[in-house]
Amino acid sequence: MKRVNIFILTIVLALIFLVVEIIIIKSASKYEPKIDVVFAARKIKAGETVTEDILEERKISVSMAHSQSVKDKNEITGKKAKVDIEKDEIILASRITDSEDIGEIKVKDKNNRLFTVEFKSDQANGWQLKEDQYVDIIFIPNEKNIMPAMKQEISGKENNKGVDAQDMNLVPSITGDRIQRIRNIRVAALIDEKGRLVKNPENATIPRYISFEVDDKLDEFLAYAKGNGRLEISVIPAGE
Numbered sequence: 001m002k003r004v005n006i007f008i009l010t011i012v013l014a015l016i017f018l019v020v021e022i023i024i025i026k027s028a029s030k031y032e033p034k035i036d037v038v039f040a041a042r043k044i045k046a047g048e049t050v051t052e053d054i055l056e057e058r059k060i061s062v063s064m065a066h067s068q069s070v071k072d073k074n075e076i077t078g079k080k081a082k083v084d085i086e087k088d089e090i091i092l093a094s095r096i097t098d099s100e101d102i103g104e105i106k107v108k109d110k111n112n113r114l115f116t117v118e119f120k121s122d123q124a125n126g127w128q129l130k131e132d133q134y135v136d137i138i139f140i141p142n143e144k145n146i147m148p149a150m151k152q153e154i155s156g157k158e159n160n161k162g163v164d165a166q167d168m169n170l171v172p173s174i175t176g177d178r179i180q181r182i183r184n185i186r187v188a189a190l191i192d193e194k195g196r197l198v199k200n201p202e203n204a205t206i207p208r209y210i211s212f213e214v215d216d217k218l219d220e221f222l223a224y225a226k227g228n229g230r231l232e233i234s235v236i237p238a239g240e
Contacts, residue, residue, distance in 0.1 A: 034059040037090055038070040044085040046196070050076050050096065068092040083196075105189040105197070107213045114188055115219045116211045117231055125235045127207050131199070133187045133235070137212070137222075139180040141229035181234075182221075186213040 041056040055073045070076050070091045079098045085091060105114055121127055129135070190198040190207040198207045210233070214222065225231055 033062050035062055035065055036071055037065050038073055038076070040085045040087055040089050040091055043087050044081045046081055046083050048081050050079050050081060052077050055091070066090060066092055068094050070096070105211055107188065108186065109213070112213050112215055113219050114211050115214050115222050116191065116209050117222060117226060118209050119231070119233065121206075123231065124207070124210060124233045127190070129187055129190060129207075129210070129233070129235065131187060131189055134184045135187060135236075136234040137182045137185050138232040138234055139182070139221075139225045139229055140232065141179070141225075182218065185218075187211075188213040 036057045037060055039056045039058055041054050044050065044054060052073055055077070057073060070093055075093075076091065076096045079096045082095050082097050085095055107114065187210055189211040191209040191211060192198055192205045193208045196205065198205050212222070222231075
């Protein structure tokens with residue numbers, strides 16, 4: 001009888017150990033190490049300098065952390081936000097910059113100005129443009145602004161030999177009230193409809209405005225042109 005009891009006890013203990021082992025294995029399989037990542041304690045606006053008081057470190061599972069998650073406040077303190085970062089959002093390194101001129105458009109010549117014009121895609125070479133690129137700006141005046149002499153010249157060509165492409169290039173440089181070409185104007189910045197800078201062509205945001213670097217004569221002309229005709233951008237293909 002004693003042996004039977006010992007045998008039963010042995011079986012019971014073995015079952016208990018087996019259950020405990022199964023529980024331990026299951027718990028271990030569900031365990032994930034946690035790491036510290038930095039969150040925004042409040043909304044951080046684009047261009048705002050990041051300070052320690054607007055950051056908060058929290059522990060999260062490794063699987064929930066992004067590869068670019070900032071893991072230490074000190075990594076980004078004193079830097080600036082490239083874009084708006086919402087409250088409780090995990091801060092990614094790609095959204096922070098140490099550049100001092102974020103959101104600032106610079107001129108090459110301190111005596112120049114910045115003048116912004118709105119364009120449609122077909123007027124701006126399908127937005128295949130980059131900051132610091134040089135382009136020609138073509139001004140096409142409204143019909144009512146074309147001088148009678150210009151109309152007569154075109155009419156005469158049509159009545160005689162017709163108007164070819166060379167004839168239609170009536171003014172290759174800035175002269176009078178005809179079609180005018182302003183050469184080698186620097187694209188200082190591309191700007192989207194919300195006023196944000198579009199830094200590269202791969203950016204998901206489509207530009208809407210071009211900020212040109214101009215002198216204090218050309219800005220007057222462009223101001224006039226915006227209300228009295230159409231502006232087009234002519235781009236020299238790369239490599240030419």
